[in-house]
Structures are given as C-alpha cells and as structure tokens.
Amino acid sequence: MPEEELLKIEELSKHFGGVYAVRGVSLDVRKGGIWGLVGPNGSGKSTLFNTILGLYRPDGGCIYFNGRKINNLSSHQIYGLGIVNSFQVPRLFFQMSVMDNMLVAARGHQGDGLFNSLFLRGGWQNQERDLIDRALGLIELVELDKLVFAPAGELSGGQRKLLELARGLMAKPRLLLLDEPAAGINPVVGKKIFQKLQSLSKNGTTFFVVEHRLEILFNFASWVYVMDRGKMVTQGQPEKIIDDPAFYQAYLGAE
C-alpha cells in the first residue's frame, strides 16, 4: 500500500528503577485513519505515549516521526512537529476559561511572543479572530458551547475529557495521541467522538488511541496493537484481533 509512514518506533524501552514499563516495543503508524493501542492496566500504554511525547526519555530504542529521529527533542519541540496529545487525566488550565484553554493550544499564534504581544497587536488580533471561530466550532463539536467562558475548573469529569480532546484538535495535529478519550463520558457522545475522529482522519490528521472501550474502538480503528506487561504481544486489523488467542491471553491472563 502507498500509505506514508508517520511514526516509527524501534525496540523502545523505558524502565523506572528495576521495573520495565516498556520492553523492546516496535510499531509503525502510517498516515491517516485511527490506530488503536490496547492492553490491560499497567501494560505500558501510557508510558509509551509519554515517551513519544518527550515527557520521558527512552532508555533504549528509537522514535522516528516523518523519518526524523525525535528521541532527544523536548516536548514543546515535538509539539511543534505536529505530535499532540490529550492526557488520560485531563490537565486543563483550571482557572482559565474554556475558550482560553482552546486558544493556548493553537499552533503558531503570532501573539505568543513577548515582542509581538506588545508591539504588533494589529497582527495577531486578526489571527485571534480566526482562531476563536475555529475554537467555537470544536467547542460545539464536544457540546460545551454553553460553557465557552466558564472556567475549566467548573466542568464535570466528562466535560473535562471532552475539552482536553477539543484542545488537542485545536492544534491541527498531524498525529494526535489520545489516552482513553471515551473513558468516563456518556456512550452516545463517545461514539460521536469516534465518528468525528474518523471524518477528521480523512483530512490529514492521524489518530493513535489508547482505549478500554473496545466495542467502540474496534468499530473505528483500522489497525490495533496489543500490549501486555510492557511488550507488544500482537497486532492486526480489529476483526482479526478479536479471534487472536494472544489478545485474550493479554486481557484474561490465561496460561
């Protein structure tokens, strides 16, 4: 297939003291579509994500994005390349409004610089107007449009997850890592989110999703990786994974 390779991980390892959270994991994510990562609690999925994001330094192996090695970049540089993430437990800016949370995430806002913010106010004011329009669209998508100017700290748990997702989309990412986007939100909205992700994935954003709600994920993902105890145990199309004994072993711990 002529699909372009976006993210490539080779033999990645990360340990904390003597405990290996990720052991020699290799995987590819090609451009377009929704890619799934599943596995029981503690199998290393979130550690893998945090290592891709530059929040942890890998102890071994390589991470490539668009053919470029990104192991040693800091997380704001990785964001600059177009890898954006939404945290498992939302890390919002709680004293700031929903709208301001969205606008912080915009990539390349001219007013983010000290000089521009003081002296080139005309320049970024127009850009800000466009960004607000886009933010409003995304806020509507996640059904927070009644809370645009409410402080993020006043949102419920589910709403926080939705805002975290919308904030990630605000950055127009090339690769969006989502850590359990459907956890803790109502199933109808969860399904709607995945439908939206699927339509967005046709416009150049690729999604790499950790999700425990397998019934939703397997309906939308084009490829699924299965991790267990820090290792990649199997991978494949969702309909094949369902019949894979390794998948059941990972979840049920059958000997």
Add this chain to the structure above:
Amino acid sequence: MDLLLYGLDLLVFIGIFGILAISLNLEFGFSGLANFGKVAFFLVGAYTYALLSQIGLPFYLCLIAGALVAAIFGLLISLPALRLRADYLAIVVLAFGEILRLIVKSEDWLAGGDWGLSVSPAISITGVSPRVDLLVNIALVFSCLLICFVVAQLLSNSPYGRVIRAIREDEVAAEALGKNRAKYKAQIFMLGSAMAGLAGGLYAQYLQAIVPMLFLPIITFTIWIMVLVGGPANNWGVLVGAALVEIFERGANIAKDYIALPIDPSNLQYILFGVLILLVLFYRPQGLFKESPIKTRALEVVRHAREQVKGEGG
C-alpha cells in the same frame, strides 16, 4: 510639619512600590514564579543609579541603566533557578538578595559600605520649596509607573498573557502544548527585574542617599503583601494593595513620632502585617480583587455577542 508634605511623600512611595507590586504581579500573579528576592533587583537598580549618577550621567540614563542591569541580573539568576522546583526557586532568590546586600555592605570601594552612597537629585532647582521638589518626583515616579502598568496590562491581555497563565496553571501541560516554559519564565523574570530596577533607581533618586539597611528582606515581603492583599493577576488590584500597604506603613512611621506606645511601633507594624496576611488568606484568598480575565478585541466581540443572545433568550 506640613501635612501636605506627608501626603506628597506618601504618593512618591505609593508610586515606587506600585511599580514593584506590578512587577511581582507579572512574576507571581500571572506566571506563578515565587520571587522571594524582589529586593535584590530593587537594590541593583538603586546602586546602579547611584554609581552612575556620581560620574555625572543624566538621570534618565541612570534609570534606564538601572533597569537594564537589574534585567541582566534577573536573567543570570533565572538560568539556574528556573530549573528548580517553585519552593527551591523561592529559597535561592531569597538568599541571592541577602548576598547582594552583604556585598554592597562590605565592599567599601564599590558602594560605600555601611555609609552607602549619596545621589544628586534628578532635576535640581535650587532654592525652591520642598513641595515643588516633591511634585517633580511624583511626576517622574508616576510616569514610570504608567509605563510599567501599560506594559503589564498589554501583556496580560494578549496571547502571551494566556501562555504565562497556562504555565502557572500546569507547566507540563503547557510544555506539551508547545510552549517553551524555560524561555517564557526567563523573559518574565527579566522583565520583572527590569521594573524592580527602575523602581530602585527612582528610590535612590528620591531619597538622595542609599544605604544597605534600606534593602532588608522585609522589603520583599512588603511587596508580597501588596500583591496578596490586592489580588494576584489583577494589575489594578495590586496597585490598590500597594497604596493600602504604603498608607499603613508610612502612616505608622509618622504616627510613631506623635503617639507613645508601650512597645516599639515598628515591631507592632510587623505584627499587624502578619495579622493582615492571615486575614486575607483565611477570608479572601483571592485578594481584594479577583483575577482579571484575558481581554482581546476578538474575545470581547464573542463575549458580547453571547451575552446579548443570553439576554434576549432569558
């Protein structure tokens, strides 16, 4: 003594400390940087001003130089300090302030040691009344305050202000959203220190003599009280805080000449400051004024439109 002179003198102090409060508000209120060494940059500005004015530089150059040198010190201290956790940062800059004070106290050749330095007035009109002299000072101090206030307001109501608030709220999340937190923190530290240096220059100019005793750590804490009482992340609030604290402090200094108390009035003042902080933290932890929201032209348009829709609907 003339009551009016007291009032004018008080205004000068409110102006100088207003600048310091604005600068700490940028650092702590908006960016969450616990700068417990504010007095260090105030001292740097004051001594730079005094030394340069002694070699005959005009006052405005001395003021600018004071701000620049303080900004450089701010950058230097920020390089190691900003890698530390917030509580360690507080200790490091607190110690830094004391170290600088002890240096100027002991290096007689540089800064006159305990005797300090004398400073000639910025605009010397010989033979005029002290009232005119005070008015000149008030004009100078309030022009500088206005510049600092406008800069702080523009920054807080811009995307830059949004980023520094985001770093204050959750710096890891801000970094994961592409914001280089080390760069932002260093910039804010430099800017805040430059403002403190400017205030130091104005202070030296007004007092016409500076000694190390003027730069005790209590100055830092006084500025903190202004910000905490007024309301962090609200520039108007911290100005009100600065005015209230200065009225209290200068008022107590004057009152002690007239009222006999069984204890030392300056100690009583410290006790009252402590009580004031506790009262604010218990009953109004956000300060007298709450955080001001980010206002940009485009945001205001949307906010206004939404309020109208709500008004019509309800």
